[in-house]
Amino acid sequence: MAFEGLAEKLQNTFKKLKRKGKISEKDLKEALREVKLALLEADVNYKVVKDFIANIKERSLGKEVMESLTPGQQVIKIVKEEMTELMGGTESKIEFTSKPPTILMLVGLQGAGKTTTAGKLGGVLSKQGKNPLLVACDIYRPAAIEQLQVVGDSLGIPVFTMKTHKSPIDIAKAGVEYAKQNHKDLVIIDTAGRLHIDEDLMDELKNIKNSVFPTEILLVVDAMTGQDAVTVSESFNKQLGIDGIILTKLDGDTRGGAALSVRAVTGKPIKYVGMGEKLTDLEVFHPDRMASRILGMGDVLSLIEKAQENFDEKKAIELEKKLRSQQFTFEDFLEQLQQVKNMGPLSDVLGMLPGINSKKLKGIELDDRQLIQSEAIINSMTKEERRDPSLINASRRKRIALGSGTKVQDVNKLIKSFEQTKKMMKQLSSIEKGNKKGRFKF
Ligand code: GDP
Numbered sequence: 001m002a003f004e005g006l007a008e009k010l011q012n013t014f015k016k017l018k019r020k021g022k023i024s025e026k027d028l029k030e031a032l033r034e035v036k037l038a039l040l041e042a043d044v045n046y047k048v049v050k051d052f053i054a055n056i057k058e059r060s061l062g063k064e065v066m067e068s069l070t071p072g073q074q075v076i077k078i079v080k081e082e083m084t085e086l087m088g089g090t091e092s093k094i095e096f097t098s099k100p101p102t103i104l105m106l107v108g109l110q111g112a113g114k115t116t117t118a119g120k121l122g123g124v125l126s127k128q129g130k131n132p133l134l135v136a137c138d139i140y141r142p143a144a145i146e147q148l149q150v151v152g153d154s155l156g157i158p159v160f161t162m163k164t165h166k167s168p169i170d171i172a173k174a175g176v177e178y179a180k181q182n183h184k185d186l187v188i189i190d191t192a193g194r195l196h197i198d199e200d201l202m203d204e205l206k207n208i209k210n211s212v213f214p215t216e217i218l219l220v221v222d223a224m225t226g227q228d229a230v231t232v233s234e235s236f237n238k239q240l241g242i243d244g245i246i247l248t249k250l251d252g253d254t255r256g257g258a259a260l261s262v263r264a265v266t267g268k269p270i271k272y273v274g275m276g277e278k279l280t281d282l283e284v285f286h287p288d289r290m291a292s293r294i295l296g297m298g299d300v301l302s303l304i305e306k307a308q309e310n311f312d313e314k315k316a317i318e319l320e321k322k323l324r325s326q327q328f329t330f331e332d333f334l335e336q337l338q339q340v341k342n343m344g345p346l347s348d349v350l351g352m353l354p355g356i357n358s359k360k361l362k363g364i365e366l367d368d369r370q371l372i373q374s375e376a377i378i379n380s381m382t383k384e385e386r387r388d389p390s391l392i393n394a395s396r397r398k399r400i401a402l403g404s405g406t407k408v409q410d411v412n413k414l415i416k417s418f419e420q421t422k423k424m425m426k427q428l429s430s431i432e433k434g435n436k437k438g439r440f441k442f
Contacts (some may be wrong), residue, residue, distance in 0.1 A: 135189045
């Protein structure tokens with residue numbers, strides 16, 4: 001899960017800080033030292049860490065924080081604000097031109113995820129009403145053209161290609177022309193990458209830039225490469241000039257160094273993040289929500305958005321009612337299992353809830369086989385049992401196992417994960433209630 005290591009360390013530091021009624025300057029220094037170490041271990045740029053800590057220290061040492069009733073909470077609030085600022089403050093949208101087509105030129109090193117991201121971006125923007133065309137300009141790797149065609153086909157987005165017969169500059173120009181003639185209001189150009197930045201690559205990209213005048217040049221970088229991603233971003237920005245960054249593979253980035261430093265180092269915003277290999281795994285980058293996730297405050301807004309994308313509205317309203325009234329049954333559970341599966345790995349989804357330790361979620365990963373088994377187990381329960389799992393004693397468990405062709409341990413496991421889910425739902429609704437009562441809110 002993204003930021004797992006960093007999140008855990010920061011949350012431990014803040015737990016200690018929150019417990020204290022009053023904090024001394026020494027407590028604050030110790031906490032900030034831990035924050036600094038955690039950030040450095042997460043591969044955040046050294047200078048970025050230094051400035052970040054200095055800002056927090058300056059703001060925290062003031063009277064209104066140190067002498068407040070909840071100094072620990074105040075410091076955490078400051079950390080959250082500074083972290084949000086570090087990642088760009090607010091979300092940064094793609095600027096569409098008033099004279100279509102908008103041309104987005106995707107650049108980056110080989111393997112960063114350009115081709116996949118070109119498709120993902122086309123998919124996301126066509127859901128917003130755009131009519132995109134993908135243009136295949138990576139003529140050095142014929143497989144890249146095919147890959148883009150496969151991606152385009154599966155999304156129902158047309159792909160413009162001239163195979164390897166023309167130069168990337170000619171293909172880009174012809175692609176834009178084709179878009180104009182075929183009423184496409186968005187062109188996404190997939191350019192060639194290299195293993196390292198070299199002069200030839202930069203010259204080619206500059207030439208494409210000077211021939212089609214892209215509305216935005218978006219650099220695709222792999223989050224898992226940490227500081228290398230930051231160095232690559234700096235080079236591309238200096239040599240070519242970029243308008244924004246798409247950070248891929250954040251789903252596998254347990255450290256988070258690139259996400260936290262790249263904006264401060266380059267001055268360019270992260271616009272989207274890749275959260276998985278599926279073509280729907282691209283999210284708008286929200287600095288405040290990301291800071292919330294890192295600091296263990298959850299990201300309920302993203303969770304709700306994900307749910308809205310995957311659930312139909314009527315079902316979502318029903319679910320909300322059930323969640324609030326705690327009338328969540330095994331039948332709902334089964335339905336949710338299937339829908340949650342569409343939302344991505346369960347540990348990532350539940351990790352968006354405040355106070356959820358993603359490490360503890362490791363045991364409840366779901367696969368299709370498990371889903372089929374769970375369905376069989378639930379089908380072997382009586383209606384009463386589904387509504388009130390507390391009825392399911394040892395002999396009933398045996399009967400259910402027999403009926404579903406599973407083992408008693410499997411039945412136990414399912415009931416346990418049902419109870420865990422219910423507990424999490426309860427946590428969520430009590431947090432909401434707490435906020436409504438005007439308790440501390442971030
Ligand atoms: P390109 O050489 O820059 O065009 O890179 P590709 O689009 O071919 O992607 C390289 C690999 O990274 C492929 O296996 C993709 O499935 C994978 N990939 C791309 N984006 C993501 C992401 O956000 N998360 C994960 N886990 N994998 C990704």
